[in-house]
Amino acid sequence: MSSERARELIVGGDLAQIDGFNPLAEVESLNGVRVYDVGQGDSIAILDNRDRPVLQIDYGGRQDSPFRDQSSEYIDKCMPAGDCRLVMVTHWDEDHWCSAARAAAVRGATWLVPRQVTSPRAVRFSTELTDVSCIPESRVGQAFCFKAMNGDEVWWEKIAASEPDASKHEDCNRTGVALAVVKRTPSGEGTVILVPGDAPFGRVRYYEHLRAQKLTLRGLVAFHHGSRSHWTEATRRLLRTWPVNRWDVRTVFSCSRDNPFRHPHVENYEEEMGETIEIVRTPSCRVGNDRYIDIAF
Amino acid sequence: MSDEYLWDIYPDIVNGREPPFVLLIPTPEDEDHVHFAFVEDVEEVEEPAALEAPDASTMVGKHPVFRNQAVRFRTSGPDARMFLDAVAGFDQLDADNITDAQRQKRRAQLREFFKKVPLPIIDIYVSKFDADYKAIKQTLLPGSWTLVVFRDGALEAGLRPVIYGAPEFQPAERIRYARLRSLAAVTPPVELRLRDIFSFNHIRDADISTEDDGSATPQPKPQPMPGLDAANPWKQTHRQEDYAQKAVQYQKLTQG
Numbered sequence: 435m436s437s438e439r440a441r442e443l444i445v446g447g448d449l450a451q452i453d454g455f456n457p458l459a460e461v462e463s464l465n466g467v468r469v470y471d472v473g474q475g476d477s478i479a480i481l482d483n484r485d486r487p488v489l490q491i492d493y494g495g496r497q498d499s500p501f502r503d504q505s506s507e508y509i510d511k512c513m514p515a516g517d518c519r520l521v522m523v524t525h526w527d528e529d530h531w532c533s534a535a536r537a538a539a540v541r542g543a544t545w546l547v548p549r550q551v552t553s554p555r556a557v558r559f560s561t562e563l564t565d566v567s568c569i570p571e572s573r574v575g576q577a578f579c580f581k582a583m584n585g586d587e588v589w590w591e592k593i594a595a596s597e598p599d600a601s602k603h604e605d606c607n608r609t610g611v612a613l614a615v616v617k618r619t620p621s622g623e624g625t626v627i628l629v630p631g632d633a634p635f636g637r638v639r640y641y642e643h644l645r646a647q648k649l650t651l652r653g654l655v656a657f658h659h660g661s662r663s664h665w666t667e668a669t670r671r672l673l674r675t676w677p678v679n680r681w682d683v684r685t686v687f688s689c690s691r692d693n694p695f696r697h698p699h700v701e702n703y704e705e706e707m708g709e710t711i712e713i714v715r716t717p718s719c720r721v722g723n724d725r726y727i728d729i730a731f
Numbered sequence: 732m733s734d735e736y737l738w739d740i741y742p743d744i745v746n747g748r749e750p751p752f753v754l755l756i757p758t759p760e761d762e763d764h765v766h767f768a769f770v771e772d773v774e775e776v777e778e779p780a781a782l783e784a785p786d787a788s789t790m791v792g793k794h795p796v797f798r799n800q801a802v803r804f805r806t807s808g809p810d811a812r813m814f815l816d817a818v819a820g821f822d823q824l825d826a827d828n829i830t831d832a833q834r835q836k837r838r839a840q841l842r843e844f845f846k847k848v849p850l851p852i853i854d855i856y857v858s859k860f861d862a863d864y865k866a867i868k869q870t871l872l873p874g875s876w877t878l879v880v881f882r883d884g885a886l887e888a889g890l891r892p893v894i895y896g897a898p899e900f901q902p903a904e905r906i907r908y909a910r911l912r913s914l915a916a917v918t919p920p921v922e923l924r925l926r927d928i929f930s931f932n933h934i935r936d937a938d939i940s941t942e943d944d945g946s947a948t949p950q951p952k953p954q955p956m957p958g959l960d961a962a963n964p965w966k967q968t969h970r971q972e973d974y975a976q977k978a979v980q981y982q983k984l985t986q987g
Contacts, residue, residue, distance in 0.1 A: 450941050451939070496783065497787055535899075552771075553771045553807050553808075555897075558845045560933075560934060566934055573939055606873075692780075693783065694783055
């Protein structure tokens with residue numbers, strides 16, 4: 435009886451291959467996550483053991499983008515996603531893909547995207563991609579896992595069905611893809627970095643399973659650039675109860691310095707996580723050559 | 732503005748019936764811009780001194796609407812006439828049964844269409860204190876298509892401001908100012924085509940294969956939403972049929 439109960443808690447994602455390949459198959463191990471300064475929007479890379487981007491999540495940035503008047507070569511150089519085995523889009527709001535419309539190398543990569551009701555501008559961009567496929571809607575709500583050679587994991591899930599009916603309200607933030615990067619020790623312990631896109635943490639079902647496995651929260655990228663919309667009790671509870679090390683949860687807000695929505699609302703995170711978090715905003719790194727913030731394991 | 736054009740987008744006007752306008756106006760005039768607009772995002776403006784312009788630059792909102800709890804309805808879409816002129820060139824696809832050849836053809840057709848037809852971002856700002864705010868909010872739901880009529884001009888008090896443009900336009904076209912003239916429901920036949928053409932029907936589904944390494948137990952599969960095919964939630968057969976039926980009924984009604 436007790437073993438059955440224990441098994442219920444150990445819920446894992448299906449080990450996945452996309453069109454016959456695992457994008458982490460030749461990756462020795464994972465070092466963490468890199469959040470680029472793109473202004474208002476997201477562009478995030480998962481790094482291998484030599485800090486090379488191996489999986490790109492979104493490639494956006496609109497307001498106050500540092501790439502506004504720059505060449506495609508410059509964007510390629512600043513956000514080198516051309517060698518990534520896979521580019522994933524969390525959802526189709528323009529601030530999550532628009533830098534790719536002006537870059538070159540990233541458009542030649544393999545893209546895995548959610549099938550959503552979206553703007554004609556996003557559809558136009560998608561026609562410029564040569565190797566792109568959609569996450570089947572039949573896989574909605576199912577957590578998948580890519581594994582590196584040492585067992586480090588990248589989890590992802592398309593969290594809800596898209597809603598093509600015009601009479602129904604679709605907020606594509608809440609029908610997108612949410613990810614997590616996990617490093618486990620041989621003893622079964624581990625740490626996790628959450629990358630939810632614009633989806634509130636409480637919407638991502640497998641996050642609860644990761645929390646229940648007592649993985650220590652090493653860092654997170656605040657959802658929706660630090661918005662206070664959709665700040666639900668489920669999200670509060672998840673952050674409040676996740677095991678952490680004091681002062682050790684690097685919390686990155688990917689947004690522009692000025693924006694009409696007064697992002698980020700860091701007070702929500704401070705309220706739930708208190709002194710455990712280290713708050714970092716992407717505009718703070720717009721000096722020097724390294725315009726990104728790393729969350730390392 | 733020709734009757735033929737009006738027939739396509741406003742058949743009710745041609746038939747002397749009251750059109751499905753949210754904001755009633757006289758018949759659109761030549762200087763009006765008439766666009767089919769997809770609503771990407773609806774969000775309250777908290778900092779009018781840092782508006783995000785359509786070209787992604789930052790601008791200061793000086794119109795009185797920004798002192799009265801403005802809400803930004805971010806939309807984008809093609810000129811209605813240009814879309815209607817091109818729509819016959821697109822084969823209608825059955826989302827559940829698309830061949831590779833059809834996908835390739837659709838992608839090629841879209842690329843040709845997008846070469847000719849600009850897609851401005853059209854930001855519509857409305858105060859929460861506007862008498863029509865609730866009706867506008869119910870019309871401009873995220874994920875919906877609406878017919879938007881606006882006219883160039885300075886942002887004057889008492890008029891609902893529209894700021895439109897796009898970063899890829901010529902510099903003088905990247906930010907332009909206008910006032911909202913009307914919003915109207917898109918007719919079912921047109922909506923059917925908008926939703927088919929501006930979709931990811933040209934993209935195949937990924938082949939996601941899985942292997943169980945023995946350490947995991949399967950997650951519970953989600954319950955399909957009402958009206959969805961459990962085996963293929965994207966299918967939504969009855970909704971497609973609904974749209975097709977509505978389109979036929981609408982044609983009969985308007986022609987009768």
